Amino acid sequence: MSQEKKMKLTLPVEEYVGSGNLACQGCGANLALRYILKALGPKTVLCIPACCWAVIDGPFPHSCMSVSIYHCAFETAASTATGVKAGLDMLGDTDMNVVSWAGDGGTLDIGIQALSGAAERNDDIIYVCYDNEAYMNTGIQRSSATPKGAWTTTTPVKFPKVESKKDIDAIMAAHRIPYQATASIAYPEDLYKKMLKAKNIKGTRFFHIFAPCPTGWKSRPEDAVKLARMAVQNCLFPLYEIEHGENLALNIKIQNKKPIDDYLKLQGRFRHLKPADIQSMQEEVDRNWNRILKKAQGC
Amino acid sequence: MSKKKDAAKIIFESEKDVPIMPMSLGSMLFNKTGSWRNIRPEIRTADCIRCGICWKFCPDMSILVEEELPVVDYDFCKGCGICAEECPVKCIEMAEERK
Ligand SMILES: Cc1ncc(C[n+]2csc(CCOP(=O)(O)OP(=O)(O)O)c2C)c(N)n1
Ligand code: SF4
Ligand code: SF4
Ligand SMILES: [Mg+2]
Numbered sequence: 001m002s003q004e005k006k007m008k009l010t011l012p013v014e015e016y017v018g019s020g021n022l023a024c025q026g027c028g029a030n031l032a033l034r035y036i037l038k039a040l041g042p043k044t045v046l047c048i049p050a051c052c053w054a055v056i057d058g059p060f061p062h063s064c065m066s067v068s069i070y071h072c073a074f075e076t077a078a079s080t081a082t083g084v085k086a087g088l089d090m091l092g093d094t095d096m097n098v099v100s101w102a103g104d105g106g107t108l109d110i111g112i113q114a115l116s117g118a119a120e121r122n123d124d125i126i127y128v129c130y131d132n133e134a135y136m137n138t139g140i141q142r143s144s145a146t147p148k149g150a151w152t153t154t155t156p157v158k159f160p161k162v163e164s165k166k167d168i169d170a171i172m173a174a175h176r177i178p179y180q181a182t183a184s185i186a187y188p189e190d191l192y193k194k195m196l197k198a199k200n201i202k203g204t205r206f207f208h209i210f211a212p213c214p215t216g217w218k219s220r221p222e223d224a225v226k227l228a229r230m231a232v233q234n235c236l237f238p239l240y241e242i243e244h245g246e247n248l249a250l251n252i253k254i255q256n257k258k259p260i261d262d263y264l265k266l267q268g269r270f271r272h273l274k275p276a277d278i279q280s281m282q283e284e285v286d287r288n289w290n291r292i293l294k295k296a297q298g299c
Numbered sequence: 300m301s302k303k304k305d306a307a308k309i310i311f312e313s314e315k316d317v318p319i320m321p322m323s324l325g326s327m328l329f330n331k332t333g334s335w336r337n338i339r340p341e342i343r344t345a346d347c348i349r350c351g352i353c354w355k356f357c358p359d360m361s362i363l364v365e366e367e368l369p370v371v372d373y374d375f376c377k378g379c380g381i382c383a384e385e386c387p388v389k390c391i392e393m394a395e396e397r398k
Contacts, residue, residue, distance in 0.1 A: 013364075019361060025335065061311075061324040062325050188356075
């Protein structure tokens, strides 16, 4: 290896999330924010409701971030961003990226009203939901983003979750917002590119980012990126973008779709599943994937 | 970049020092998360192909790039093992933490 060869860095080197933060080992949400801020840069305000990230940032008067953040109530990620944006506009500071950075509970459950309101008004904010598929900060309770069959403390093995994961992306598409995308920590360049694109669009922009949580999923910390990649490769979490509620475009083409078995096996939260349960999960993944494919073809 | 920020822990001597608005005044660099580790990544740089993948996937910004090679920042590396898992040539090994 020649000494002159450069390290291949596929993302900007600037970091806006600092070390010393309180995320667990291998936290996917930590990676997600790291990538987003590489795209958005220093002129960004994050509105963070109650969630793991409200803790990860660090206790008062400390913060691991080098952008401004505004801690807000659990249900108000979107409305806080709307207010911050309006305030900055009044001050004439119109080129600040105002971002809601919320968990799946804060988005699909308690925050959905504020989010729907902001989207309906087409407020000029970027709403990002990092999806770790449960209420992790309070000790792993089920949310409406928890997949069917998964163990959580409120859906124990004896009383598994019988409801399917809520399709927040379809709900947001129904609001016909200018831009929305799904993204994954396993594909940071794709996430980065889409965030750059969103940065230059006006109106409500929505991101749904798949962010494995080793603590809540009972998986090994070193598997966090691998699990996120598997979820894309087995079409459980397809990566796509939608403009104005239509024109769905797939970002990562899947050549040979893998079964979900290996993905499930790496996670303790699915350990109790019987072959019949896995079969029915696989069928659901296939149904959802076919629906996405149809939309991608404009049917 | 933020690693250049002040790393001292802020402790208020009296109530009067506490700002009226709860706002952040310092970084988290006083919190040396390296102490969380029970396994540590060790990079065999001779085998490194400089692909930057460990740097890209470290959730704790603990792979530094020095002279075009990855270097682990043991002050903050939490020992998650993602770098070793993702390295395409497997030149990062997770070894038992030394005292
Ligand atoms: C109104 C209200 N209800 C409940 C809580 C307690 N609470 C804090 S964080 C949290 C869970 C957040 O889950 P999610 O949004 O998925 O983020 P995560 O912790 O998984 O990152 C809950 C229930 C709260 N802070 N405020
Ligand atoms: S509980 Fe999960 S989401 Fe929360 S900090 Fe830990 S790994 Fe991250
Ligand atoms: S073990 Fe984890 S925290 Fe440590 S350098 Fe590797 S990826 Fe970063
Ligand atoms: Mg969550």
